[in-house]
Amino acid sequence: MRIPLCFLLLILFITGCHPDRFFLNKKDENRIEGFIMSHDLETVEITADNEFVLYEDALVSLRTLGLTQLVADFTVTLINGEGLTFYFRTVQNGFPEQPYIKFDYTTDACKVSENERLIVSVDSIKAKPKAPARIKIMNDGKLINITVDCDTVFYGKTELIATEFVLIRPNQNSRALLSGIFFNDVISINQEIRESIIYENTRKGIKQK
Amino acid sequence: MIIMKAKIILILGIILSTALSSCVSIMTRTETDVHTISERDTIFSYEQKNAPGNQDMGIVYPSSRTFKSERRLYQRDSIVERKYPDFIRLGVFESVGLIGTVSGESSYGTGMFGIFPDFINLKSDYSGDSGKLFSGGIYRIGVGEWRLRWFRDAANWTIGTSMIEFLIPSAKKQNTLSSIFPLYIRKRYYLREEIPYIALVPSLGIGWYPSQYVNLSGSIDIGSLGGLNLRAYAGFAAGLNSQEAYQVRMSNESDKSHTSVFPYFGLGISFLDFVNIVPETYKEWKDHEHSSWNIGLIQASLIAAGADSSAVAQNSETKLFTGFIFKIANASVALPILNNQLYLGTSLANFVVLGFGEWGIGILPFRVGYWQTIIADELSTEPFIEYNYYPSNFLHIGNRVNLRISDFLNLGLVMGFASGETSMGIGSDITSQYGAPISFSRAYFGISVGVSDRIFFPDELRYNR
Structure with a gap:
């Protein structure tokens, strides 16, 4: 009995390795599946359950399976360098040949492009080295909304099809810490907002009486 | 007796065919992407109900025209499935004719590649002969190898097994080492990375039931081409057959356990045995x-x-x-x-x-x-x-x-x-x-x-x- 058991454990131990895949928020309903797309697996360092560091030349894709109408929520701390780039409404397979929306978060400005066609450039919103910033990217039907802290970088429509993926790549000589990463269903978030408004109105109505 | 054997072969064939046709999960990695297409429709409806008869146009009079705007959001998911091979090697049958495993009169005489025996000797009481070059054989049925990504994803390591493996040094049954699902770790050094591949393959195998053994070997592999592979082996196997092992019970020395230690050289061939290099596992099945x-x-x-x-x-x-x-x-x-x-x-x-x-x-x-x-x-x-x-x-x-x-x-x-x-x-x-x-x-x-x-x-x- 001991030999088969040891054998089974040995197999489980050896086959457990899959170094280019990782998971964030493992106990969360919207578990995030990550895939290191860069050839060098060392360019991505997972530091906590929803935190990782991207080094130069890293390219990582994140997704929650089946979730395309989402709010992707990141706290980004640029450790050094010029910034990083988010790609969404694209897919990991065949990237970058697939169409995409690109969001550049740099120390010069924030820019949004669709297939390398610049849509907007906002000089007033910039990345500050070593300062955390909350970046939210929303896919809601044809609507996209990108905010940095409470400032809106872009709020508008696109004809690109919504996908599950958000790809992140640091710029040259850049390194960034991404923490507080959550992918939430935009429909349930809207529902929560709607319910909170109804609750607030009801509460006010009671007070008015 | 013959009919029984034929039936057993037929049943085994059906089981093997079924296993092969149903082993999609060990053969195939499926990637699924969801694309959500959003369409917004806005329907504008204009309706004018004119009442019959004259209307008093002298005063401000409400128009009967009504306007209705109805907004709808349609979303549909388009799910793309891509299927990739998820193995480095998958084979039905491998056979190796072994040289140098035994001297004396107990040589099996398996022939070249282990598949050209003297058919007249294929009987249960055959105890070997002298003067046979291929004194033993290695036989594997249902061989599989998958990528082993250890040592920081070091290249071309695999972990593998087979449904059953026989290491036969001689015609003495008690010396046959066999195991179901033995564990093999292999590393390939490719000399040629185009079809047919040529690779040097050191390996370490552990058998656990019914024999307990270690098999250290190195081989030069050529293939696969149409599922055919040629291999030249050199190796060393050492193991134990307990008294309960079936090969000991079938032998004429069934009253004790047996150790079996032998070096070997061999020439092998395998059929329906498909080998992928790692880049091929990133190529969709349809593009293979x-x-x-x-x-x-x-x-x-x-x-x-x-x-x-x-x-x-x-x-x-x-x-x-x-x-x-x-x-x-x-x-x-x-x-x-x-x-x-x-x-x-x-x-x-x-x-x-x-x-x-x-x-x-x-x-x-x-x-x-x-x-x-x-x-x-x-x-x-x-x-x-x-x-x-x-x-x-x-x-x-x-x-x-x-x-x-x-x-x-x-x-x-x-x-x-x-x-x-x-x-x-x-x-x-x-x-x-x-x-x-x-x-x-x-x-x-x-x-x-x-x-x-x-x-x-x-x-x-x-x-x-």
């Missing part, structure tokens, strides 16, 4: 390159050859079908000449039974044919000439028309002519069923079925891409 017109596990034909006595219906009055053709582990590898339609083929075993007493067996026959597609994706024909040299000696010329039902199943019509004899001794198991072999020379026609038999069409061949 194929080298063969046909690869299959079983091709069986029921034939009418006009023999005096039927080998399939000996007691029946109806003797339309007098024999059968049974081929195991076929490969028809396309040659990149004459529009790639010429092919070289072989099988692990080829049984051509024209009638009672009129039959021949071919191990690793040499076949040349011409593959002609008649209707793309469906109908093809393959005239061929086949030389069977061991243990029977016969020439077989024929044609097979194939109707592809699925990737797994084909139906067909066969016709041909076979002529030759079996001069070597054949075990009594076979001769009692199909008669003592006499020389034969007959034409035949019949119907055939291919199970786990994949036919490829011109656009799937790598030479046509």
Whole structure:
């Protein structure tokens, strides 16, 4: 009995390795599946359950399976360098040949492009080295909304099809810490907002009486 | 007894076919992407209800025109599935003829590649002979290897197993080491990274039941091409057979456990054995390159050859079908000449039974044919000439028309002519069923079925891409 058991454990131990895949928020309903797309697996360092560091030349894709109408929520701390780039409404397979929306978060400005066609450039919103910033990217039907802290970088429509993926790549000589990463269903978030408004109105109505 | 054996082989074949056709999860990695397409529709409705009669236009009068705007959001998901091979190696059968495992009179005599034994010696009480070069053999059924991503994803490591493995150093049964699902760790150093691949492969294997053993080996692997591989081995195996192990109980020294330690050299061949390099596991199945017109596990034909006595219906009055053709582990590898339609083929075993007493067996026959597609994706024909040299000696010329039902199943019509004899001794198991072999020379026609038999069409061949 001991030999088969040891054998089974040995197999489980050896086959457990899959170094280019990782998971964030493992106990969360919207578990995030990550895939290191860069050839060098060392360019991505997972530091906590929803935190990782991207080094130069890293390219990582994140997704929650089946979730395309989402709010992707990141706290980004640029450790050094010029910034990083988010790609969404694209897919990991065949990237970058697939169409995409690109969001550049740099120390010069924030820019949004669709297939390398610049849509907007906002000089007033910039990345500050070593300062955390909350970046939210929303896919809601044809609507996209990108905010940095409470400032809106872009709020508008696109004809690109919504996908599950958000790809992140640091710029040259850049390194960034991404923490507080959550992918939430935009429909349930809207529902929560709607319910909170109804609750607030009801509460006010009671007070008015 | 013979019928029992045939039934067991048939059942094992069906189980193997079923296992092969259902092992998608160990063969295939499926990636799914969801794309959500959003469409917004806004419907504007204008309606004007004019009341009959005059209207008082002198004062501000409400219009009867109504306007309705209805907004709708349609979203639909488009799910894309991509399927990739998820193995480094997957094979049905591997055989190695071993040299230098034993000296003296207990050499098994498995022959070249371990598949050319003296058929007369294939009986349970055979205890070996002297003067045999290939004294033992290694046999593996259902071999699989998958990528092992350790040491920071170091290249070309694999972890593998097989459904069952036999390491046979001699004809002494108690020395045979065997295990179900032994664990193998291999590392490949590729000398050539184009099909057919050439690699140096050191490996470490551990068997655990019913024998407990370690098998250290190194090999030069060439393949795969049409599922065929050639290997040259050098290795060392050491293990233990306990008193309860079946090979000890079957031996004439069943009262004690046995250790078995032997170095070996060997020449091996494997059939339906497919090897991928890592970049191929990132290429979708539909884009994969194929080298063969046909690869299959079983091709069986029921034939009418006009023999005096039927080998399939000996007691029946109806003797339309007098024999059968049974081929195991076929490969028809396309040659990149004459529009790639010429092919070289072989099988692990080829049984051509024209009638009672009129039959021949071919191990690793040499076949040349011409593959002609008649209707793309469906109908093809393959005239061929086949030389069977061991243990029977016969020439077989024929044609097979194939109707592809699925990737797994084909139906067909066969016709041909076979002529030759079996001069070597054949075990009594076979001769009692199909008669003592006499020389034969007959034409035949019949119907055939291919199970786990994949036919490829011109656009799937790598030479046509």
